[in-house]
Amino acid sequence: MTTTITPSRFFFLILILGALTALGPFSIDMYLPGFPAIAKDLGTDVTTIGFSLTSFFIGISAGQLLYGPLLDKYGRKKPLYAGLVLYIIASVGCMYSHTIQSLIILRFFQAIGSCAATVAAVAMVRDIFPVKDNARVFALLMLVVGASPMVAPAVGGYVTTAFGWNAVFLILTILGAIIFLACLLWLPESYQPDKSLSLKPKPIITNFLAVLTNAQFTTYALAGALSFAGIFTYVSGSPKVFMEVYQVSGQVYGWIFAGLSVGFIGCSQVNSILLRRFQSRQIIPIALAFQSAFGILLLFAAITNLLTLTLLLILLFGYLCCLGFVNPNTAALCLAPFSKNAGSASAVMGALQLGIGAVTSAAVSAVKTPDATPMTLTLACCGLSALAVLLIGRKFIKEETQMHGAHAILH
Missing domain, CATH: 1.20.1250.20 (MFS general substrate transporter like domains)
Incomplete structure (x- = not known):
């Protein structure tokens, strides 16, 4: 799908795809300043809170392999919707966590959800834009993602101080909901589902081994x-x-x-x-x-x-x-x-x-x-x-x- 895109349409698509790619980094960076407050609330130490970050990284890693075949078989938007819904539910769960164990588990599922946004955005760049423009689009998305570590920790620090660490996950929940709505209303389906693709382990593993x-x-x-x-x-x-x-x-x-x-x-x-x-x-x-x-x-x-x-x-x-x-x-x-x-x-x-x-x-x-x-x-x-x-x-x-x-x- 590489139709002519007007400048305003181009800007709008970059905004939505950029938001999708930034969701994961924002989910990592925004809660970092709240580590001491979370540790105090949950009766543990900052080092142990670090495992909630580790579980997030594991979730993102696993999601890379999960969503690739799903996006090819079912199109881009259905797996994306499923991932964003999972992200929103997990973010609400994180907000109400009362133990470090529940936070670690919920952060894993939050990562699985956010991974759908990132992988779908990369695939949709290849679908929507002409090949000659892909490098420029990826560079623009990199700048959007780059705003995350510059903005998210500063925002997270002030939010934690003013309203408590739970408010950070409330903001992430709202952010996920806004992105879901934007995708539902304005993001086109850029890839026709390929029902012939197999989701059985053997052909998927064969492809990975070839790589x-x-x-x-x-x-x-x-x-x-x-x-x-x-x-x-x-x-x-x-x-x-x-x-x-x-x-x-x-x-x-x-x-x-x-x-x-x-x-x-x-x-x-x-x-x-x-x-x-x-x-x-x-x-x-x-x-x-x-x-x-x-x-x-x-x-x-x-x-x-x-x-x-x-x-x-x-x-x-x-x-x-x-x-x-x-x-x-x-x-x-x-x-x-x-x-x-x-x-x-x-x-x-x-x-x-x-x-x-x-x-x-x-x-x-x-x-x-x-x-x-x-x-x-x-x-x-x-x-x-x-x-x-x-x-x-x-x-x-x-x-x-x-x-x-x-x-x-x-x-």
């Missing part, structure tokens, strides 16, 4: 996922590090989180400019080397008690800048070999990225020390392991397929 046996895909998907796990580590560990170790308030933490996110979002846009002169495969190793160096410096400073708040902010900013270069280029190169199985490849890439991120998030949440060592150690490991995978994996790629003009793939 995983491609050396180029495996190398760049794993390197990209290990590198991007640094984001999950930072998101999981930063509430404790900033609000407990360095004693900043929820509002200040929100502004710090917003400021640091500029590094990741800004460099992902600078990357588009660099690609006019350099190839993705040239940018990735340099960015990973710098990411590893920033990770090692963070760990060294934490172990030697030299990690002041100022130094932490500088090194974290540098670390996140590196991710802005790694993520879009690894995503482009691992999808480049696929013309037919692009959907399966995208789903596997997203599942790897979010699955490894869930593991690092759980690792940071599981270690209870009164300092920044668990977070900085994991950040260093993410960078170094990604660099090692890249250097080793490249030896097994016989002929590398290039993709010019790489842009971040939204998950």
Whole structure:
């Protein structure tokens, strides 16, 4: 479906698709400043509250593989509606949670629901817009998603202070309902259901295995996922590090989180400019080397008690800048070999990225020390392991397929 789209229609579609892609990030970022308040209310500690974030990451990871086949078999809107309804119900449940166990479980289902929005939005970009415009559309959606870490934590900090942490989930419920209504009224069905597609495990698994046996895909998907796990580590560990170790308030933490996110979002846009002169495969190793160096410096400073708040902010900013270069280029190169199985490849890439991120998030949440060592150690490991995978994996790629003009793939 690639009909002529007027400028006003284009803007409106970008707004709806952008809201769909931002739903998951908003659900993560908005409640982070409320960690201490949630811990106090539920009779636990901030580190344990981190497991509600881990369960969200697991839900998003599982949802990548769940929704791909459903969107192809039943069209885009029916699975999307089902996901948004699940998201709204789970958000209401989170608002009324009285135990950490119920919050962890409900956050998992909230993630499964939000994942439908993200996966459907990416698929609909390919359906609705001409292929030549897809890169520009994805870049615009990346800017919308980039607003989440800059706006959501700051809003969440003020809402938590003024009305309590439950109000954050009320806002997310209302946001989900508004997006559902917008999709129902104004978003077109962009794909005719393919009833011939099988949802049996064997053909689905066969497609996924075909993707995983491609050396180029495996190398760049794993390197990209290990590198991007640094984001999950930072998101999981930063509430404790900033609000407990360095004693900043929820509002200040929100502004710090917003400021640091500029590094990741800004460099992902600078990357588009660099690609006019350099190839993705040239940018990735340099960015990973710098990411590893920033990770090692963070760990060294934490172990030697030299990690002041100022130094932490500088090194974290540098670390996140590196991710802005790694993520879009690894995503482009691992999808480049696929013309037919692009959907399966995208789903596997997203599942790897979010699955490894869930593991690092759980690792940071599981270690209870009164300092920044668990977070900085994991950040260093993410960078170094990604660099090692890249250097080793490249030896097994016989002929590398290039993709010019790489842009971040939204998950």
